[in-house]
Amino acid sequence: MNLELSAVWMRMQNLLQSFLVTIPNILIGLLVFVIFLGIARLASNAVSSVAGRAGQPRGIALVFSRIVSWLVLAVGVLVALTVIFPTLTAASLFGALGVSGVAIGFAFKDIFQNLLAGLLILVTRPFRIGDQIVSGDHEGVVEDIQVRATLLRTYDNRRVVIPNSELYTNRVTVNTAYPQRRLSVTVGIGYGDDIAAARALILKTLGGLDGLLTDPAPSVLVKELGDFSVNLDVRFWIDPPIRKEAVEAQDGVLEAIRNALPAAGFDLPFPTQQLLLHDQTEATDGDRTRQREGWPARRNNPQSRQQLQREAQETAQEQPQPDATAS
Missing domain, CATH: 1.10.287 (Helix Hairpins)
Structure with missing residues (x-):
C-alpha cells in the first residue's frame, strides 16, 4: 500500500x-x-x-x-x-x-484569604518579627511574616508554618508584647507552719536572687488549702520577658525556696493518704444498713472493732471474780 x-x-x-x-x-x-x-x-x-x-x-x-x-x-x-x-x-x-476570574477566585480562595490576613497582620501589628508567641499547640519565635503564612521557630529548633488566616482569626498569646512579664510558682507548706513567717522568708529569699525585678516587687499569696498542704502562690517579675529568662528565673526561685524553707524548719509535705477498713472506723461505718458508701445492705453485718472490744469488756465484767479469802 x-x-x-x-x-x-x-x-x-x-x-x-x-x-x-x-x-x-x-x-x-x-x-x-x-x-x-x-x-x-x-x-x-x-x-x-x-x-x-x-x-x-x-x-x-x-x-x-x-x-x-x-x-x-x-x-x-x-x-x-x-x-x-x-x-x-x-x-x-x-x-x-x-x-476565568471567577474560577481563579474559587481555586485560590485560601491563598487570597491568607494574603489579606497577612496584610492585616502587618498593618495592625498584633505581633512582629522576633516576638515570642503562642498559637494553639505551638510556641516559638516569629521568624518571618510572609504573604501566605507566618514562620514560627519553636524552642526545640523546629519550624512551624502557620497560615495567616489562622493567626488572624484565632487567639494568639504574645509573650514579648510588653517589656516586663510576671511569673508564678506554687509552693506548699504544712498546716502546722506559720504562713506569715513563711511568706516573709520567701520574700527575703527572692530579694537575694539576680534577674528578678524589685519594682514591681515579688508577692506571696495563699492560693488554696490543699489536701495535704497550704499552697502559696509566689509571684515575681522579670525583664526581658523572653523564654530563656523565664525558665532560668523559675529554676532559680524554686531552688532557692526549696533550700530556704526546710533550713528554717518549715515542712514541705508529701502527698499522703490514709486507708481505713470498716472495722477500723466508727461503729456506724461498719453497719452496712446505715452507711452511705453504696455497699449492699445485709442482715449479718460484720461487727466493728469497737463493738467487739465493747462486748469483750462487758463479758469480762459479767464473769464472777474469784474470792481472794476462799483459800
Missing part, C-alpha cells in the same frame, strides 16, 4: 517555517521579561527603602516589596505574551482573564 506523505511533509514544513518566523518574537519576549525582572527588583528595593525611611517594621517592608515585585512581573508576563503572539491583544487577554 502506497502512502501519500506529501501532505504530511508540507504540514511539517509549514510548522517549521512558522516556528522560525516566531523565533525573533520569542527572543524579544524573553528580553522584555528579563527587563521586567530588573524593574521588579528595582521596585522591590525602592519600596523597602521607602518603608524603612518611614519607620515601618521590616515585615511590612518585606511583604509590600514582594507584592510590588509580583505585580511588575505579572505585567511583564502579559507584555511578553503579546510580543510572542502578535494575534493576542491586550483586550482579548484581559477578556480571557475576566471570564
Whole structure:
C-alpha cells in the first residue's frame, strides 16, 4: 500500500517555517521579561527603602516589596505574551482573564484569604518579627511574616508554618508584647507552719536572687488549702520577658525556696493518704444498713472493732471474780 506523505511533509514544513518566523518574537519576549525582572527588583528595593525611611517594621517592608515585585512581573508576563503572539491583544487577554476570574477566585480562595490576613497582620501589628508567641499547640519565635503564612521557630529548633488566616482569626498569646512579664510558682507548706513567717522568708529569699525585678516587687499569696498542704502562690517579675529568662528565673526561685524553707524548719509535705477498713472506723461505718458508701445492705453485718472490744469488756465484767479469802 502506497502512502501519500506529501501532505504530511508540507504540514511539517509549514510548522517549521512558522516556528522560525516566531523565533525573533520569542527572543524579544524573553528580553522584555528579563527587563521586567530588573524593574521588579528595582521596585522591590525602592519600596523597602521607602518603608524603612518611614519607620515601618521590616515585615511590612518585606511583604509590600514582594507584592510590588509580583505585580511588575505579572505585567511583564502579559507584555511578553503579546510580543510572542502578535494575534493576542491586550483586550482579548484581559477578556480571557475576566471570564476565568471567577474560577481563579474559587481555586485560590485560601491563598487570597491568607494574603489579606497577612496584610492585616502587618498593618495592625498584633505581633512582629522576633516576638515570642503562642498559637494553639505551638510556641516559638516569629521568624518571618510572609504573604501566605507566618514562620514560627519553636524552642526545640523546629519550624512551624502557620497560615495567616489562622493567626488572624484565632487567639494568639504574645509573650514579648510588653517589656516586663510576671511569673508564678506554687509552693506548699504544712498546716502546722506559720504562713506569715513563711511568706516573709520567701520574700527575703527572692530579694537575694539576680534577674528578678524589685519594682514591681515579688508577692506571696495563699492560693488554696490543699489536701495535704497550704499552697502559696509566689509571684515575681522579670525583664526581658523572653523564654530563656523565664525558665532560668523559675529554676532559680524554686531552688532557692526549696533550700530556704526546710533550713528554717518549715515542712514541705508529701502527698499522703490514709486507708481505713470498716472495722477500723466508727461503729456506724461498719453497719452496712446505715452507711452511705453504696455497699449492699445485709442482715449479718460484720461487727466493728469497737463493738467487739465493747462486748469483750462487758463479758469480762459479767464473769464472777474469784474470792481472794476462799483459800
